[in-house]
Amino acid sequence: MSASANAEFRTCPETGLKVHLPAEKLIKVNAVTAVIFLAVGGLFGLLVALTRWPAVHLLPADLFYLALTAHGANVLLFWIIFFEMAVLYFASALLLNSRLATPAWGWVGYWLMLVGAVLANIAVLQGDSTVMFTSYVPMKAAPHFYLGLIVFAVGALIGVFVFFATLVVAKDENTYEGSVPLVTFGAITAAVIAVFTIVSGAIILIPTFLWSIGLIGYIDPLVYKVVWWGMGHSSQQINVSAHVAVWYAIAALVLGAKPLSEKVSRVAFLFYILFLQLASAHHLLAEPGMSEGWKVFNTSYAMYLAVLGSMIHGLTVPGSIEAAQREKGYTHGAFEWLRKAPWGNPAFAGMFLSLVMFGFLGGISGVVMGTEQLNLLMHNTLYVPGHFHGTVVAGTTLAFMAVTYLLVPLIFRRGLVLNKMAQWQPYLFAIGVTGISLFMMGAGTLGVARRHWDMTFSDAVVSVSYPAGAFLMMGLNGVFAVLATLGGIFYIVVVVASILYGPKLGDKAAPKPAPAAAPRPAAIASYGSAGTLKLPGTAILVTVFFVAFVLYYYVNWKYLAALWPMR
Amino acid sequence: MAVTPPTNRVWWNEPVEKMELVWVVIAFLWGLVMFATMIVWHIVGQQNLSTETYRIKPEAYVAKVEAMAEKFKVREEGSTGIPVVKPSAGSDVYLLGRLWDWWPILELEKGQSYRLHLSSADWQHGFSLQPVNLNIQVHPGYDHIITLTPTETGAFGIVCNEFCGIGHHQMTGKIYVVERR
Numbered sequence: 246m247s248a249s250a251n252a253e254f255r256t257c258p259e260t261g262l263k264v265h266l267p268a269e270k271l272i273k274v275n276a277v278t279a280v281i282f283l284a285v286g287g288l289f290g291l292l293v294a295l296t297r298w299p300a301v302h303l304l305p306a307d308l309f310y311l312a313l314t315a316h317g318a319n320v321l322l323f324w325i326i327f328f329e330m331a332v333l334y335f336a337s338a339l340l341l342n343s344r345l346a347t348p349a350w351g352w353v354g355y356w357l358m359l360v361g362a363v364l365a366n367i368a369v370l371q372g373d374s375t376v377m378f379t380s381y382v383p384m385k386a387a388p389h390f391y392l393g394l395i396v397f398a399v400g401a402l403i404g405v406f407v408f409f410a411t412l413v414v415a416k417d418e419n420t421y422e423g424s425v426p427l428v429t430f431g432a433i434t435a436a437v438i439a440v441f442t443i444v445s446g447a448i449i450l451i452p453t454f455l456w457s458i459g460l461i462g463y464i465d466p467l468v469y470k471v472v473w474w475g476m477g478h479s480s481q482q483i484n485v486s487a488h489v490a491v492w493y494a495i496a497a498l499v500l501g502a503k504p505l506s507e508k509v510s511r512v513a514f515l516f517y518i519l520f521l522q523l524a525s526a527h528h529l530l531a532e533p534g535m536s537e538g539w540k541v542f543n544t545s546y547a548m549y550l551a552v553l554g555s556m557i558h559g560l561t562v563p564g565s566i567e568a569a570q571r572e573k574g575y576t577h578g579a580f581e582w583l584r585k586a587p588w589g590n591p592a593f594a595g596m597f598l599s600l601v602m603f604g605f606l607g608g609i610s611g612v613v614m615g616t617e618q619l620n621l622l623m624h625n626t627l628y629v630p631g632h633f634h635g636t637v638v639a640g641t642t643l644a645f646m647a648v649t650y651l652l653v654p655l656i657f658r659r660g661l662v663l664n665k666m667a668q669w670q671p672y673l674f675a676i677g678v679t680g681i682s683l684f685m686m687g688a689g690t691l692g693v694a695r696r697h698w699d700m701t702f703s704d705a706v707v708s709v710s711y712p713a714g715a716f717l718m719m720g721l722n723g724v725f726a727v728l729a730t731l732g733g734i735f736y737i738v739v740v741v742a743s744i745l746y747g748p749k750l751g752d753k754a755a756p757k758p759a760p761a762a763a764p765r766p767a768a769i770a771s772y773g774s775a776g777t778l779k780l781p782g783t784a785i786l787v788t789v790f791f792v793a794f795v796l797y798y799y800v801n802w803k804y805l806a807a808l809w810p811m812r
Numbered sequence: 813m814a815v816t817p818p819t820n821r822v823w824w825n826e827p828v829e830k831m832e833l834v835w836v837v838i839a840f841l842w843g844l845v846m847f848a849t850m851i852v853w854h855i856v857g858q859q860n861l862s863t864e865t866y867r868i869k870p871e872a873y874v875a876k877v878e879a880m881a882e883k884f885k886v887r888e889e890g891s892t893g894i895p896v897v898k899p900s901a902g903s904d905v906y907l908l909g910r911l912w913d914w915w916p917i918l919e920l921e922k923g924q925s926y927r928l929h930l931s932s933a934d935w936q937h938g939f940s941l942q943p944v945n946l947n948i949q950v951h952p953g954y955d956h957i958i959t960l961t962p963t964e965t966g967a968f969g970i971v972c973n974e975f976c977g978i979g980h981h982q983m984t985g986k987i988y989v990v991e992r993r
Binding site for chain 2: 260306307310340375377381383384421422423424425426427428465466467493494496497498501502503504505506507508509529530531532533534535536537541545547548549550552553556557560561564565612616617618621622623624625626690691692694695696697698699702704705706707708709710711712779780783784787791794795798802805806808809810811812
């Protein structure tokens with residue numbers, strides 16, 4: 246490689262990897278932009294929760310629906326996808342020791358995403374695009390709402406192709422030995438699903454934009470939903486792939502954990518690509534017009550292999566941590582490895598909480614809700630946001646927050662400040678999100694509608710009342726939303742303060758949080774072979790999970806059996 | 813480590829540890845069980861959502877609802893002027909979702925089956941029967957027919973649980989279920 250090309254690199258003092266400076270800059274700018282959208286979207290989320298808290302009922306109806314639309318777009322789309330761009334560039338250029346294929350196109354993608362996100366926000370704040378995140382036709386938003394989303398998606402697609410091109414460059418220039426790392430493999434999974442997702446989005450949003458400016462006369466509401474969820478549901482699968490990759494990355498960087506079996510973990514990622522593409526069926530179970538066979542088959546592909554993929558990661562991630570800890574000598578009983586894990590390190594704590602909550606809260610409820618007949622019990626109730634706050638907030642957002650605590654020293658070359666605040670942050674946020682998720686699911690089980698301003702129906706001509714327990718649930722949801730918001734504020738304060746005022750690390754390695762991360766390579770070389778350690782702690786954890794899953798699944802069938810007979 | 817290339821270049825030939833294998837098999841079998849449960853419920857279960865659906869122009873559907881309401885009206889609901897309609901058991905019952913109410917109010921008999929039609933005059937709505945907690949999506953242009961058998965008497969509220977604009981939270985309706993005569 247020429248000298249001028251080498252000038253674009255620095256050597257990472259922590260890992261010894263070469264860091265491509267233009268890639269590093271793109272990672273920084275995408276991550277910072279993501280955090281700004283998290284702050285904006287999180288604030289709207291607080292306003293929503295305070296309005297749904299019956300004793301507070303903060304906003305008037307029109308502003309409530311506006312805030313809810315803004316909350317969905319800013320956190321579910323803009324925060325997560327900007328951060329995923331940072332993850333993709335990190336997992337390609339940095340982990341593969343390579344240059345980023347074409348930083349210029351990376352910037353084009355970034356600016357398109359930013360312009361699109363700002364445009365959509367303007368449309369929402371102007372008040373004539375209060376159509377919710379899903380914008381179901383024939384409800385109509387202003388044309389620049391759809392246009393903003395389309396421009397954002399084009400930008401994201403460019404970023405995804407810069408990622409793919411970087412893989413080609415790294416292979417071509419032999420920057421790494423053998424196969425790509427597991428984390429990069431997970432990022433590839435996310436990127437492949439992203440292409441499918443963005444194409445689905447284009448297929449439906451472009452005609453909807455043309456309809457909004459009057460060039461197309463009619464869009465079938467059912468067709469819209471089938472294709473829209475080709476984007477909406479698969480985009481959540483991008484998140485799952487990305488945050489599972491982040492779990493593996495944090496376990497590796499903090500504890501030196503090595504996958505139990507490369508083969509099993511990679512196949513589990515592959516299941517996400519192969520078995521989730523037509524997942525829009527999950528959102529059409531309470532719909533007219535689709536056959537039972539279509540619903541049953543497309544939500545399960547006959548064997549739930551995407552669920553199997555997540556259940557595999559649910560074993561291999563804690564399993565690899567247990568193995569790494571046992572190698573370090575934490576071998577007493579079933580759980581010494583877990584008790585003596587670095588719980589004071591916010592990256593590890595956030596990652597492990599994300600793993601547990603994603604499985605127990607988001608995972609189980611998602612499978613139950615995605616079961617054809619059971620969906621009748623919770624379709625469009627608050628159970629639905631209860632579920633996806635368990636996946637996308639407790640799972641994805643918390644995992645991304647956790648990895649930020651590693652990115653600040655590695656990429657921004659700054660030490661963390663406000664260490665106490667950073668230590669508490671994952672716990673505070675996790676407790677808040679657990680409450681949000683559980684109490685919304687509880688209210689949904691009692692029938693409370695989602696996206697609804699007034700659960701007392703005080704303005705309705707025909708009165709309806711929800712049980713008292715539902716009001717209690719919504720009050721508790723408000724309290725825990727305040728806790729989660731505090732956790733979110735802690736995160737933003739720590740990250741911004743560290744980037745601006747953290748001690749500059751220069752070319753020295755960052756001080757390692759105890760216990761030390763360095764693994765002994767010789768001792769762990771035999772994972773996945775007959776020499777693997779026994780992992781009783783992980784076996785107990787997954788058994789508890791499995792029993793909870795089976796019990797909760799059949800409890801819901803029992804509820805269903807009490808419903809009025811219908812055919 | 814997961815952030816570095818696999819130590820063993822031929823990683824796909826590594827044996828899989830028994831514990832992982834057992835878990836994969838258990839999780840796979842559980843997936844099959846869950847798939848089978850949905851199918852079994854179609855055979856033995858009483859709660860399966862009908863898929864009987866016809867395309868219909870919203871105006872045509874509104875006309876059908878109005879015709880039924882006129883034919884079977886038994887009284888008005890309090891001072892609201894909303895008709896309470898009591899169609900004969902086993903017949904076709906039409907319920908209209910529109911901005912922003914469920915119309916008309918229905919009176920059904922316990923233990924009788926009705927062919928309940930659901931459709932919308934304008935946007936999408938969510939039929940949410942409370943406190944039964946039965947939730948079905950309602951589309952304009954599609955007439956969805958569910959054969960429903962109430963099993964308890966009382967007044968049941970209908971909420972809209974698909975966002976439908978600024979009056980969404982005012983959109984309610986009612987079904988009375990009375991003893992069979």
